[in-house]
Amino acid sequence: MFEKTILITGGAGFIGTNFVDYFSSQHPGVRIVDLDALTYAAHPQSFERQKTLANVVPVKGSICDGSLLRDLFDRYCISGVIHFAAESHVDNSIADPVRFVQTNVMGTAALLDVSYKFWEKRGLLDSARFHHISTDEVFGTLGTDGFFTENSPYAPTSPYSASKASADLLVRAYIKTFGMNATISHCSNNYGPWQHAEKFIPTVIGKCLAHEPIPLYGTGLNVRDWLWVEDHCRAVDLIFHQGKSGRNYVISAQHEKTNLDIARAICSIFDELCPWTGHCHQELISFVEDRPGHDFRYASNPERLKRELHWRALGNFYDALRQTVLWYLQEGRHTLNPANTKV
Ligand SMILES: NC(=O)c1ccc[n+]([C@@H]2O[C@H](COP(=O)([O-])OP(=O)(O)OC[C@H]3O[C@@H](n4cnc5c(N)ncnc54)[C@H](O)[C@@H]3O)[C@@H](O)[C@H]2O)c1
Structure with missing residues (x-):
């Protein structure tokens, strides 16, 4: 009941x-x-x-x-x-x-x-x-x-x-x-785990796995939180x-990163977890025409949530990113489809 x-x-x-x-x-x-x-x-x-x-x-x-x-x-x-x-x-x-x-x-x-x-x-x-x-x-x-x-x-x-x-x-x-x-x-x-292959982080992971170019929009300097x-x-x-x-x-956890930062961080995690003989994964980073109306930066201040409901972000960014990559390598590989994804 x-x-x-x-x-x-x-x-x-x-x-x-x-x-x-x-x-x-x-x-x-x-x-x-x-x-x-x-x-x-x-x-x-x-x-x-x-x-x-x-x-x-x-x-x-x-x-x-x-x-x-x-x-x-x-x-x-x-x-x-x-x-x-x-x-x-x-x-x-x-x-x-x-x-x-x-x-x-x-x-x-x-x-x-x-x-x-x-x-x-x-x-x-x-x-x-x-x-x-x-x-x-x-x-x-x-x-x-x-x-x-x-x-x-x-x-x-x-x-x-x-x-x-x-x-x-x-x-x-x-x-x-x-x-x-x-x-x-x-x-x-x-x-984190279970994000669809079309989104930014799973796309970078899929491209690293397939040793295919990682296409970043514009200069890769757009900032996300x-x-x-x-x-x-x-x-x-x-x-x-x-x-x-x-x-x-x-x-918000106030973890602001450029798309380029994220791609580089994932490439480093791949260099450690899935070494690519004679190469480093950052070689895959490439730049493509920007998305129309691409917002430059998002960043939020979660003061109200902290003050009124005592919430704190617990995830350490790089540890949690590594955990995310590990999930895709160990359990979520079938959810990745590098051929159909764009950043
Ligand atoms: N992913 C992010 O980073 C992010 C950031 C800010 C806000 N959000 C919001 O969080 C929510 C979840 O995002 P997500 O990334 O998990 O999305 P997602 O695209 O991964 O999942 C959306 C889910 O909604 C279901 N759905 C779509 N249309 C439906 C319908 N008509 N009836 C019932 N189910 C339907 C889909 O089948 C899917 O399971 C969304 O409202 C999104 O706007 C997401």
Whole structure:
């Protein structure tokens, strides 16, 4: 018998897979319904493994499907939502912006509508929490100085970040208009096991493994702020349980690195773990035409999360990066597809 049931969306994707593992072991008395459409970005293996966990019910389906959502809320009496599901790759959003609006905006709208109506009807509006996973990209781009905070103005620059910003505004509207008990988190770039091969770090790892050129956009000097996925999972758990309704929280370990720094660091790890006779992996680094509208720098200050919820990033950047490479070498090799990836 479970004390309650929560809905996690997108739990077969990169962060969702890590989060379902984390949350299900931290809260064995809570049942998790993982709703995932199993798009190309999902890991079917992770979804299958969730079937063996005592407190996880993986369900294949879309957050855009209102009648499926209503059925799940009724069947499991859902009393909390942690919403990860999204189209998440900026390059894909440039190729097909409408798909991003459908999933990230319309899907979030459907989820908010069903959650609100279910909780309102059952008098659960105050106690049932809706946590929305946003991104630091909704704040746009920075120059060489400064940090994003919870009060930074919205200034998205890609169809991806515009769709995430739109979803955030819908969540804010439900808080203001309907008194929904909701929180939003803006995390920086995550790294760790189970990230899709199309993303930056797995791409570099795949290229090192295949001894193929590592194509860096532009000069490789764009800066990202890297967050160990386990630190992200702990932060979301804290915000979901202890965050103040109506509040947004920035999540960052303040590990700012250029793309070139990251590629070089992974190459050094490969030189140590998989020596390449007569070569060093940095020889593979190459530069390709920049992505249109490529944001120069993201960096966030997680002061609120530290002060109010006493969160600290625990992952040491280079140790966690090495652990990530080891995971891809030992368990995640099948998830890499160097031929189809770009940085
Ligand atoms: N990865 C990062 O560095 C990062 C940084 C900031 C914010 N985020 C946000 O975190 C969340 C998770 O990111 P990720 O990197 O794990 O993404 P991902 O692309 O790896 O996984 C997304 C998951 O959502 C599922 N999904 C897509 N459309 C769906 C739909 N209509 N219904 C149900 N499920 C659907 C996919 O099947 C997949 O399993 C996203 O909201 C993303 O915007 C990610």
